[in-house]
Every structure is written in structure tokens, then in C-alpha cells.
Amino acid sequence: MERTLERITVISLIQKLKRQSLHGVWPSVELSLSTDSRQADQTNFFFALVGEKFDAFQFVEQVISQGCPLILFQYSEEKDKKALELSKLHNVTFVGVSDTTKSLQELAHLRRFEWGQKGGKVIGVAGSNGKTTTKEILRSLLEHSGFNVCATEKNNNNHIGVPLTILSVKDFHQVLILEFGSNHPGEMEVLCRISEVDAGIITNIGDTHLEFFQNRENVLKEEAEIFFQMQKKSKGLIVLPQEDVLLATLKDNSIIHQVSQLNWSKKTIAFDFGNSHFELENDQLEGRHNFVNLAMATSLAQTVWPAMKDKILLSAQKVNLPKNNRSEFIHLQNTTIFLDAYNANPSSMRAALELFNHWCTEKSIPLEKRCYILGDMYELGDKEEAYHQELGKELRTMKASHCYFVGKFSLAYNRGFGQGHCFSHPDDLKPQMSDLKSKFSAFFIKGSRGIKLESLLANEERSHTGH
Structure with missing residues (x-):
């Protein structure tokens, strides 16, 4: 990922880092940051990161030849x-x-406070599912409200992506939205310490990364770190949905603000926040979960910027989402494809199925004209087969009649469903797609990123997704 640090500050910030050695003199010109040896030149300084299987120091002679x-x-x-x-x-x-990763994080921490002193607000988005969608909803909402916004790109939400995002913020930005991702205990503590957010949203607690967290209670402890950090300082704002049973256990009225009494109907969501009742309309979004995210984003924004309340509420109807393989409907000549090939776990799979089935019902598409293609869900721990089997049972309960399961856990899905078609790889199903599209009016396609279910779509169809 290539991000650019505000040039007017980089040298002064680097000089504040703890260092083991210094050879040469500090450049007299201001530079941008680069972690990509192919792009480092006379305008950049090169941050030679070290990972488990690489050390970018091996490219120093190349970057020197490029003028770095x-x-x-x-x-x-x-x-x-x-x-x-x-x-x-x-x-x-x-x-x-001594450690390039920690130095990158330290540099980001320094930049966060330098920028924040000029009035910028840092907003964090955490939770098991819907983080990226919520981030994009909040970004769209604030941009339509007139703010200059810098936000996490794609899902660069880890111990490297978060500091690089912070270092990409420009002085003219008024808001920095950071998405926080964690798949091991303790990772959120690092991200929150670097970022020290002013306000945040926790979307939900679900069955994510159970290979490392074991159960939802441990997921809660990790995702709630953004709240715990605020508690230590007795300041901050966290917005969360009251309907999430585990999130509802977090108690601190000075920090926690709940969105409650959520009532969604097609293109409208009604909800309570604080002592007020709100109704938002939006023609761009699909599915209850996206409208819940809109309610939380709008609630946070009007609380952080109360003077902008009316404009923020008006802007909610203009919010839209980018096309990026996340919960999007691809409308073709004779069929519609619901594609979410970015991530999958039991919670997000259920939410996506609810969205798809609701849309099909609205469009009067009967069950026999719906085709369900489900891929593997990864990082679910020692109960991974049971989770896939349970979702197979739920498909049977909802009376889905045409199901195709792809990947290592296709047989586990089918043990629950009973009458599906199993494939070990998308390439095995791909030859049948043309025939399937002639039979069905709507397709549900969802799986974890690693299974790459978007490969089932023809090139012209993939062009609709931004590929």
C-alpha cells in the first residue's frame, strides 16, 4: 500500500524517533514517505519495513539508484x-x-497529534462485521455534509495499514476515519493506542476469527478496546446498536450512546438516539444492516458536530457505497447477481442471506428461481465444520432449493442442507455458470476472500464490480 505523508512535517517527525544509528546528514528538503521500493525516488524517504518473510533493506541499492x-x-x-x-x-x-514496525507506529502517533492540534477529529470503526461498509457510509455522509475526509482505503486496517493511513492525512483534512481490524488478541490495543480516536462506532459482535478468539465473549473484549481506551481517559464517544446483546453489556453513560428501537422498512429506518426519534430515507442503500450502519453513522456525526446536525440529517439521504465486491447487486440483462466475495463468517453470511431474500421477495422472484452459491468461511477455529453445517441447515429451513457449495467445507455445508451440489474449487463450477444463468433469475454469491468467488463471473460481468 502506497500512502503519502504530508511533506511539510516528515523530517521533523523522523528526528523525534528513537534511533540506533544515523549516517549522513538530514536532507534540507521535505520528503514524502514510501514503503514501496519501486516508487521511492528523490521526493521520498524509504521506510524499509521488515516482516516475517521479508526485509525491504534488500532493495536499498535500487532505491538509491532512483534518487532516494x-x-x-x-x-x-x-x-x-x-x-x-x-x-x-x-x-x-x-x-x-530497533524495530521498523514500531517506529512506523510511533511516527503515526506523532503525526496524529500534530494534525489533531489543528482541529482534526479522528473517528474509529470497530466490530466483527460491516466495518468497511460503515466506514464508507460515514465517509460519504461527512463528504456530502461538506467535510474534507481522509479514510482507510480498502481494508488496510491492521498494524501497518492504520499507521500508513494516519500518515497520509493532509493538513486540509478535517476528519480522519480509521477502520480497525483484528484477528489476534491484543491487536486492537495497539491500533487504539496509535490512533487515540475522538469518537467511534462498534458495529456488532459476531463469530469472527474464532480460530484465535475461541468465542464471542473474547471477540467482545477485543473489539471493545476502543471503548476501554476512552474509559481510561474519561472522555470520548462510542455509538453502538442496543440490539446487540454483547455490546449492550458495555456500560458507561458518559461515553456509550446507543442507537435503539431500530425499525427498518425498505428504504427507510426509524430509530431512537438520546432523547430524540429519527427517520432516515435513502434510495442508494440495500438491506437492513446497511440502514443500521447509516443510523449509527448519522448519530455519531450529529453528536460530534452538533452545529451541523440539520445538514448531516439531510445528507443521509445522499449516502452511497462504492462498488468493491462487498454486498452489491449486479443487474444484468436477464438476471441479477448479489456478490459479496470479500469476506465471510457465520454472522455476515446470515445478514447477506437476509438482504438477498428480502430483495428477491420485493422483486417477486420465487425460491425456485433463486440460486445460492456459498464458499468457505475462514478462521473459524476447531468448530469450522459445525458452523458450515449449521448454515446449510438454515438454508434448508428457509426452503432454498438450489444450492451450490464451493471449497474445502462444501461437504460440511451439504451435510446441513442435504441436497446441494459440492465443488472443491470455483474453477470446477465455472463451466456450469452459463447454463445456470439461463435457469435462474437471481444469484447469491458469497464466501471468504481466499476462495475468490468473483472468478465465477464472466469478464463483462466483473466489469460491473469495479474489476
Whole structure:
């Protein structure tokens, strides 16, 4: 991921980092940050990150040849010796640090407060499902309300993506929206400490990453870290849905603000927030879960910016979502495809099925003309087969009659459903897609990112999704 740091601040911030070594002199020109050796040039400093299987220090001679004047690397005696030689030979400055990831996070923390002192607000979005959608709804809402917004791109929401997003914020931005993702205990604590958000939304608590969290109670502890960090400082704002049983256990009236009495109908959602009742209309969004997210985004925005309340409520009807393989309807000449090939777990699968079936009912598409294609759900722990089987049972309960299961857990799905068609890989099902499209009016296609169910679509269909 390539992000650009505001040039007027980068050198002064880097000089504040704890360092192991320094070879050369600080450049007299301001530079942008690059973590991509292919793009590092005379306008950038190169942050040579180290991961489990890579060390970007191996590319230093390449970035030097491209004119890069400053390189930050993870210190070792061997690398420091080479850095000293290259510094003298090419007049390039090298900064050695003990841990490049922690230094990146420290740099982001410094930038967050430098930018925040100018009046910028940091908003965090956490939760098991719907984080990216909620982030995009909030971004769209605030942009339509007249704010300059910087937000997490795609799902760059981890220990590298969050600091790079912070470092991409420009002085003219008024709001920074950060999506927080975690699949191991303790990761949220790091993200919240770097970001120190002013306000946040927790979307829900579901069966995500159970391979590492084991149960929903542990998921709650992780996702609620954004709230716990605020409690320590006795300030902040968290918006969450009252209907989520586990989130409802979080108690602190000075920080927690609940959206309650949610009542969704087609293109309208009514809800209570604080002492007021609201009704929002929107023709762009589909499904109850997206309208719940809209209610939370609108509630947060009008609380953080009360003087903008009327404009924010008016802007809610203009909110739309980008096309990115997430819960989108692709309308073709003779059929409609619901595609969500970005992520999947039992909670999000149920929400997507509810959305799809509601849409089909509205369009008078009978069950026998609906085709369901479900792919593997990953990172569910030792109960992964049971979760797939349970969803198969739920498909049978809803009287789905044409189901196709793809991936390692296709047989587990079918043990629950009983009469489905099983395929080990999307390529095995792909030859049948043309025939299936001639039989069915609506398709439900959803699975985890790794199973790549979007590959089932023809090239011209994939063009509708932004590919």
C-alpha cells in the first residue's frame, strides 16, 4: 500500500524517533514517505519495513539508484555496516531503528497529534462485521455534509495499514476515519493506542476469527478496546446498536450512546438516539444492516458536530457505497447477481442471506428461481465444520432449493442442507455458470476472500464490480 505523508512535517517527525544509528546528514528538503521500493525516488524517504518473510533493506541499492535521499531501516550490525558504506558512497542518509514496525507506529502517533492540534477529529470503526461498509457510509455522509475526509482505503486496517493511513492525512483534512481490524488478541490495543480516536462506532459482535478468539465473549473484549481506551481517559464517544446483546453489556453513560428501537422498512429506518426519534430515507442503500450502519453513522456525526446536525440529517439521504465486491447487486440483462466475495463468517453470511431474500421477495422472484452459491468461511477455529453445517441447515429451513457449495467445507455445508451440489474449487463450477444463468433469475454469491468467488463471473460481468 502506497500512502503519502504530508511533506511539510516528515523530517521533523523522523528526528523525534528513537534511533540506533544515523549516517549522513538530514536532507534540507521535505520528503514524502514510501514503503514501496519501486516508487521511492528523490521526493521520498524509504521506510524499509521488515516482516516475517521479508526485509525491504534488500532493495536499498535500487532505491538509491532512483534518487532516494533518506532510508530508514531495522538495525543490525551487518546492515548498519552496509548502510555506512552506502551513505559515504552515494551521499544518502540512513537511519537505523530497533524495530521498523514500531517506529512506523510511533511516527503515526506523532503525526496524529500534530494534525489533531489543528482541529482534526479522528473517528474509529470497530466490530466483527460491516466495518468497511460503515466506514464508507460515514465517509460519504461527512463528504456530502461538506467535510474534507481522509479514510482507510480498502481494508488496510491492521498494524501497518492504520499507521500508513494516519500518515497520509493532509493538513486540509478535517476528519480522519480509521477502520480497525483484528484477528489476534491484543491487536486492537495497539491500533487504539496509535490512533487515540475522538469518537467511534462498534458495529456488532459476531463469530469472527474464532480460530484465535475461541468465542464471542473474547471477540467482545477485543473489539471493545476502543471503548476501554476512552474509559481510561474519561472522555470520548462510542455509538453502538442496543440490539446487540454483547455490546449492550458495555456500560458507561458518559461515553456509550446507543442507537435503539431500530425499525427498518425498505428504504427507510426509524430509530431512537438520546432523547430524540429519527427517520432516515435513502434510495442508494440495500438491506437492513446497511440502514443500521447509516443510523449509527448519522448519530455519531450529529453528536460530534452538533452545529451541523440539520445538514448531516439531510445528507443521509445522499449516502452511497462504492462498488468493491462487498454486498452489491449486479443487474444484468436477464438476471441479477448479489456478490459479496470479500469476506465471510457465520454472522455476515446470515445478514447477506437476509438482504438477498428480502430483495428477491420485493422483486417477486420465487425460491425456485433463486440460486445460492456459498464458499468457505475462514478462521473459524476447531468448530469450522459445525458452523458450515449449521448454515446449510438454515438454508434448508428457509426452503432454498438450489444450492451450490464451493471449497474445502462444501461437504460440511451439504451435510446441513442435504441436497446441494459440492465443488472443491470455483474453477470446477465455472463451466456450469452459463447454463445456470439461463435457469435462474437471481444469484447469491458469497464466501471468504481466499476462495475468490468473483472468478465465477464472466469478464463483462466483473466489469460491473469495479474489476
